[in-house]
Amino acid sequence: MxxxxxxxxxxxxxxxxxxxxxxxxxxxxxxxxxxxxxxxxxxxxxxxxxxxxxxxxxxxxxxxxxxxxxxxxxxxxxxxxxxxxxxxxxxxxxxxxxxxxxxxxxxxxxxxxxxxxxxxxxxxxxxxxxxxxxxxxxxxxxxxxxxxTQAELPTPKPVPWLGNRAVRALAEVNEHLAPIPVxxxxxxxxxxxxxxxxxxxxxxxxxxxxxxxxxxxxxxxxxxxxxxxxxxxxxxxxxxxxxxxxAPAEPENFLAVLEKGLRFSGLPVLDDLLRESILVDLGYVDGKALAKARRNADFAPLVPDLLCDVLALEVGLRSLM
Known part of the structure; x- marks a missing residue:
């Protein structure tokens, strides 16, 4: 400058x-x-x-x-x-x-x-x-x-319910990346x-x-x-x-909104997903591991926010069928 x-x-x-x-x-x-x-x-x-x-x-x-x-x-x-x-x-x-x-x-x-x-x-x-x-x-x-010049994707949080197909895809997530855009x-x-x-x-x-x-x-x-x-x-x-x-001491975030949605509406959706799931059938999600996460969510103080991703993806795919 x-x-x-x-x-x-x-x-x-x-x-x-x-x-x-x-x-x-x-x-x-x-x-x-x-x-x-x-x-x-x-x-x-x-x-x-x-x-x-x-x-x-x-x-x-x-x-x-x-x-x-x-x-x-x-x-x-x-x-x-x-x-x-x-x-x-x-x-x-x-x-x-x-x-x-x-x-x-x-x-x-x-x-x-x-x-x-x-x-x-x-x-x-x-x-x-x-x-x-x-x-x-x-x-x-x-x-x-x-x-x-030294950009790398952050290491994602471990997701215990990933299926074999998703695990294989993750191993190649940094391969053949597009050029860094403007x-x-x-x-x-x-x-x-x-x-x-x-x-x-x-x-x-x-x-x-x-x-x-x-x-x-x-x-x-x-x-x-x-x-x-x-x-x-x-x-x-x-x-x-x-x-x-x-310079607020406590900036806004949507975590409470996410927790409410998962706790009261998302978990019933997950129950339905466990009975029949596109992602499980295709091998991207391990159904048994996801069922365990569902049982644990009932007793957890906070529903894991990662569950929102798998739920949103499943429901979105179903909406297109």
Whole structure:
């Protein structure tokens, strides 16, 4: 970085310019606003872009974490002047009655565990005729400290119910990899799970933090500006928002939502899966090991979150048959 350059000013200019390029005929746009640093920075840039009509949408995670999240969101909404809509995520956990998986509607088997909750958000955005939805996707990745020349996939957690066919496939997971793309791989994977739902609702999803110009800027930025999202948090402070908004002690997460969905709706689905399973029949899952995990889940303080993956994949495959 050249001496005398203000990286905050550069980020501000870049973000606002990227957001102004979003295609919209009416200027009616939405913002996914979680209350965190990533979506908060996008929200501030959307405000600076001066769209005629801006709606914000957020999933509230519940509990003490959810109360703090709600207060942070309120601060951003008041600062930006958005028309806000919130959805309690605990009312729409994975596998909940009335959701896409419970109804067995055709859907992506690799869909995220919070798909049911975000389906509600997408319906709300469509009802308000939002043409574009700005998201904070990519913020974690552009602030991460990584090497493009010595990149390796992380070692996955052991999954005791993997079948022989899955074990053989895992042994080759690092073979014949595609070239590293411009955008971080986790960001692209998140797009694959998250964006098709917006497109089906007639909404164009835009993630400014994953724009190639932003990615390149963050790659060149000295790491002290990225550690702990330092530059992102400083931008929130400079906008006049308090420290508890810029650097919350307890960021939001969906773990409680995931646990509720697995405990009350997912385990009955697992009981059905154990009687007849595509994944077991094909050799990707060991039925006996999965049955043991099911018995253990009844007595565990938390249902293993890895069970969500196998359940979502099984239910998604069945929905396509």
């Amino acid at each position: 050249r001496p005398g350059v203000d990286p905050l000013g550069a980020l501000d200019e870049l973000l606002t310019d990227v957001i102004r390029q979003a295609p919209t005929a009416t200027g009616c746009v939405g913002v996914e606003l979680s209350g965190g640093a990533d979506s908060g920075n996008v929200a501030l840039a959307v405000k600076a872009a001066h769209y005629p009509e801006v709606y914000s949408f957020g999933l509230l995670v519940g509990g003490s974490t959810g109360r703090q999240q709600s207060e942070r969101r309120r601060a951003f909404v008041e600062q930006c002047g958005f028309r806000d809509t919130t959805t309690p995520a605990m009312q729409h956990p994975p596998f909940c009655p009335g959701g896409v998986r419970a109804l067995r509607k055709p859907h992506d088997p690799a869909g995220a565990f919070y798909q049911e909750a975000f389906d509600v958000v997408r319906e709300q955005a469509a009802a308000r005729r939002c043409e574009v939805m700005f998201t904070g996707s990519g913020g974690d990745e552009v602030n991460a400290h990584h090497s493009r 955008l971080p791989v986790p960001t692209l994977m998140a797009f694959g799970m998250h964006n098709p739902g917006f497109l089906r609702a007639g909404i164009w999803p835009v993630s400014p933090l994953a724009h190639p110009r932003i990615v390149r800027f963050m790659e060149q930025l000295p790491h002290e500006h990225k550690r702990g999202k330092a530059l992102f948090r400083e931008r929130i402070r400079r906008a006049g928002l308090p420290e508890w908004v810029a």
